[in-house]
Amino acid sequence: MRHVAVIGSGPAGYYSAEALQKQFGDDVRVDVIDRMPVPYGLIRFGVAPDHQSIKAVSRRYEKVALSDNVRFCGNVLVGRDVTVPELLELYDAVILATGAPNDRPLGIPGDDLPGVIGSAAFVGWYNGHPEFAGLDPPLDVAAAAVIGNGNVALDVARILAKTPHEFVGSDIVAHAFGALGNSAIRRIHVLGRRGPHQIAMTPKELGELGHLEDAVPEVDLEDFPPALDDALLEPGQRKSVTYLREFASLTPDKARTIVFDFFARPLRIEGEGRAERLIVEKTRLDDRGAAVGTGETYAVECGLVVSCIGYKTPPIEGVPYEEDRGRFANSGGVIEAGPNGGLYCVGWARRGPSGTIGTNRPDGYEVAEKIAADLAAVGGRKSGRAGLDTLLDSRGVELVTFRDWQRIEAAEAARARAGSPREKFVAIEEMLGARGR
Ligand code: NAP
Numbered sequence: 001m002r003h004v005a006v007i008g009s010g011p012a013g014y015y016s017a018e019a020l021q022k023q024f025g026d027d028v029r030v031d032v033i034d035r036m037p038v039p040y041g042l043i044r045f046g047v048a049p050d051h052q053s054i055k056a057v058s059r060r061y062e063k064v065a066l067s068d069n070v071r072f073c074g075n076v077l078v079g080r081d082v083t084v085p086e087l088l089e090l091y092d093a094v095i096l097a098t099g100a101p102n103d104r105p106l107g108i109p110g111d112d113l114p115g116v117i118g119s120a121a122f123v124g125w126y127n128g129h130p131e132f133a134g135l136d137p138p139l140d141v142a143a144a145a146v147i148g149n150g151n152v153a154l155d156v157a158r159i160l161a162k163t164p165h166e167f168v169g170s171d172i173v174a175h176a177f178g179a180l181g182n183s184a185i186r187r188i189h190v191l192g193r194r195g196p197h198q199i200a201m202t203p204k205e206l207g208e209l210g211h212l213e214d215a216v217p218e219v220d221l222e223d224f225p226p227a228l229d230d231a232l233l234e235p236g237q238r239k240s241v242t243y244l245r246e247f248a249s250l251t252p253d254k255a256r257t258i259v260f261d262f263f264a265r266p267l268r269i270e271g272e273g274r275a276e277r278l279i280v281e282k283t284r285l286d287d288r289g290a291a292v293g294t295g296e297t298y299a300v301e302c303g304l305v306v307s308c309i310g311y312k313t314p315p316i317e318g319v320p321y322e323e324d325r326g327r328f329a330n331s332g333g334v335i336e337a338g339p340n341g342g343l344y345c346v347g348w349a350r351r352g353p354s355g356t357i358g359t360n361r362p363d364g365y366e367v368a369e370k371i372a373a374d375l376a377a378v379g380g381r382k383s384g385r386a387g388l389d390t391l392l393d394s395r396g397v398e399l400v401t402f403r404d405w406q407r408i409e410a411a412e413a414a415r416a417r418a419g420s421p422r423e424k425f426v427a428i429e430e431m432l433g434a435r436g437r
Pocket of ligand 1: 051106147148149150151152153155192193194198199200202205265266308309310311353354355356
């Protein structure tokens with residue numbers, strides 16, 4: 001019997017568990033460990049609440065979670081309740097699927113002012129992450145600046161722009177739904193340090209901005225290269241740029257405007273005791289496509305700044321880490337393979353924060369194959385889940401099972417407002433209480 005611990009129950013974690021099942025069949029026991037009492041990581045706390053079709057992938061992970069040889073171990077924090085070296089003693093292989101939940105710092109003067117928020121915190125706030133429930137972002141201001149030209153910037157801009165009616169069918173949490181419903185924000189600037197051809201936004205997500213109930217996107221065609229140059233783009237990017245060009249013909253006849261500021265590099269944030277304006281420098285592209293400052297600056301008046309410039313994996317003591325890339329040091333997902341148990345990583349903890357949810361699937365399959373090769377000569381000597389239970393018991397850690405999660409999920413569905421699939425519990429104690437034990 002092979003015993004494998006997967007740390008993290010998001011997409012990368014469950015794709016790995018699925019791959020291990022396919023690789024080893026009945027000859028494997030997989031424990032999927034998560035610090036939260038609820039599973040699915042990014043699906044619950046990262047994917048936008050109005051993108052329910054994306055969140056539906058959790059049904060695939062549920063199928064894996066419900067099989068006999070996979071177990072969910074929630075409410076267990078690696079580093080506090082159990083260490084990686086201890087897990088390596090207990091399991092034949094340990095896979096880090098811890099994602100990239102920390103913001104990359106903006107690193108400009110004024111980024112510590114109240115009203116300047118990283119996307120991990122802002123997204124965590126509207127998605128009911130227990131750490132960010134009390135964020136209370138300033139929405140009593142006329143304008144917000146969203147820094148970055150990726151899909152997270154689009155998520156944040158769209159959530160700020162939507163009417164309460166547009167959240168019907170979503171699972172946005174009550175505190176965010178109420179606050180956004182009373183928001184005074186009318187202008188949302190989306191700032192890219194490069195141009196329309198360099199955006200990291202995907203067409204479907206960008207196209208949504210053209211169909212909002214009470215907000216209209218605004219672009220300046222002066223920022224665009226000649227239309228003929230679009231032919232040089234790969235098809236997805238060309239479609240995105242076509243949407244952007246189409247935004248130029250929309251009539252600004254709605255209460256809110258989403259303004260695309262291209263070639264705009266944030267220099268500093270100013271304000272008396274809180275963010276009041278963002279000073280940006282106009283840029284141009286050098287011959288390698290990088291943004292270089294032109295020396296020309298202007299101010300964007302805004303009381304809320306959300307930086308959406310990428311994420312980092314939190315380091316774990318003793319695990320080799322690449323500081324500049326914000327991920328574990330690894331070679332094709334292998335951190336350290338050895339006869340006494342191997343350490344692997346998958347998903348954003350392996351590659352950094354890139355790609356869609358499905359991009360994490362091949363990672364899991366590749367690592368399962370590597371584990372099979374590394375374990376060819378060993379395996380069967382570790383105590384696995386029995387050993388973990390003994391250790392956690394001795395430390396008074398209360399493990400949350402998948403059955404517990406199903407009760408929590410049912411309780412969330414039972415208290416949902418009309419049209420919403422669930423009303424999420426936000427505090428850990430509420431989640432634990434809803435297990436009904
Ligand atoms: P991303 O796609 O890497 O975009 C980051 C953006 O931040 C880029 O436009 C980048 O500009 C900019 N940036 C980086 N450092 C900056 C700085 N110091 N100052 C100004 N701008 C800076 O990252 P993301 O938006 O966080 O998304 C992460 C991953 O999740 C992506 O793969 C994304 O597609 C995915 N995602 C998908 C969905 C969806 O499918 N619905 C939703 C959300 C996220 P440069 O290009 O100039 O570096």
